[in-house]
Amino acid sequence: MDQELKAEMKRLTALGLHQRCVEGGLEKAAALTLEINRLKKEKKAVICAHVYQTPDIILGVGDLVGDSYKLADDCRRTAADVIVFCGVHFMAETAKILNPGKKVLVPSSNAGCSLSESITGEDVRKLKAEHPGAPVVTYINTSAEVKAESDCIVTSANAEKILRRVYEKSDKVIFVPDRFMGANLAKALGKTPGKDIILWKGTCIVHEQFNPELIKVYRKNHPGLAVLAHAECPSDLIAAVDFMGGTGDMMRYVENTDASGYLLVTECGFGELAKLRFPKKNFIAMCRLCPYMKSITLESVLAALRDPSYPEVTVPADIAAKAKVAIDRMFELAA
Ligand code: SF4
Structure with a gap:
């Protein structure tokens, strides 16, 4: 086996990717991440990865990683020429509005969002x-x-x-x-x-599905469990949890507490990332996949980067100018 590929497999293993979520095996993933990371340098591209993406994307090739606020904020400061947005289309549009001179790509034509x-x-x-x-x-x-x-x-x-x-x-x-x-x-x-x-x-077709009755069952079976839910969940479910917030807040909650277990009521990618970031903590599975987020794969990222005619995200200038005023207001009021 090629030495470079061996070294990449070692790098991915050190990130914990040998254990989970690498479709097709570690060697296939390493060949893809190696080529994507090489092309990123060649094309002066940056990869934004939302926390609902799979760990092979987030850890293997992601440069800017976070929730939609962090990614929008980070995008304002990138010096890259190309932004490959591993998230959904509205996030990439926001990146384009904040970076009108840069090329923005979403490596899937199915990365919509029910909201x-x-x-x-x-x-x-x-x-x-x-x-x-x-x-x-x-x-x-x-x-x-x-x-x-x-x-x-x-x-x-x-x-x-x-x-x-x-x-x-x-x-x-x-x-x-x-x-x-x-x-x-x-x-x-x-x-x-x-x-x-x-x-x-x-x-949200993901968060509307969670059943609050199940939380009672989990609590009974796991004494001391901390239950965290995303703010897109229905109110009867939120009434049954210990913490409601966005994914960034949920990750900080896990980091700063010491519960016997954590039930993360959100998209599955978040739980996968939490497990890799905090391997000593105990996570209980209660999650759903977002089909839009999961339409992006390492293969589709590579295809978008390789193809010089891959369709760019565009926003008409008059709409972008008005939308930017509302986005800038967020940065101002959130500061
Ligand atoms: S989880 Fe999927 S459907 Fe739900 S808000 Fe996020 S992108 Fe949209």
């Missing part, structure tokens, strides 16, 4: 007409067109903080598109849905 697809710019215009003067606070899981109709963008990492700031100046806010996250935030802020927080009907 993003639940609402259009026209829907937001109608909501604004129905609730004149109410600021539109929009979850980052939306298209550039929807962001362009918004006053401020939020992520699960900063939504509560930013909404508190917005409510200092407004009695009523339009929050789109996640109705579960909106209801969870309304509860945390003491607001009434339909009165002082206007919600949309969008849901």
Whole structure:
């Protein structure tokens, strides 16, 4: 076997990738990561990897790793010429809006998002007409067109903080598109849905599926279990957990606590990463796969990097300019 390939297999093994989530075996993964990392240098590319991606992508080739807030923030400072976004399309659009001069690629044509697809710019215009003067606070899981109709963008990492700031100046806010996250935030802020927080009907097809009844079973079987759930989960489930937040907050919670076990109620990729980062901690599986996130593989990353005519992410200049104002407002209010 080629020495370079042997060395790459050793590197991946040291990262813990020999144990899990390497489809087709370590040798195949090493051949792919070797070539992707070589092409990255040649093309001055950076790979952004969301925490719901598989560990072979995150650890094998990822340069910027995190939740949607961290990736958007990190993208603002990259010196790369090409951004390969291993996440979903709305995230890549945000990267393009923040880096109009760079080439942005998503290595899958199926990397959508049920939340993003639940609402259009026209829907937001109608909501604004129905609730004149109410600021539109929009979850980052939306298209550039929807962001362009918004006053401020939020992520699960900063939504509560930013909404508190917005409510200092407004009695009523339009929050789109996640109705579960909106209801969870309304509860945390003491607001009434339909009165002082206007919600949309969008849901995440991954987080809406979790059953709160199962949490009781897990707690009974694992005394001392810490239950963490993503803010996109329905409110009856959130009522049964110890911590609600975005994935960045959940990872910090795991890092800074010492529970006998952790039940992570979110997409499976997050649990895989947590296990690799904290191998001595005990994780209980209760997760679902996001088909959009998992449509990206090492093979598709390599194909996108190799192909000079691979379709780029584009955002019309007028929409990008308006969306950027709302995204910049997030960075300002989240700081
Ligand atoms: S996990 Fe849910 S919110 Fe995230 S990309 Fe998948 S469908 Fe969208």
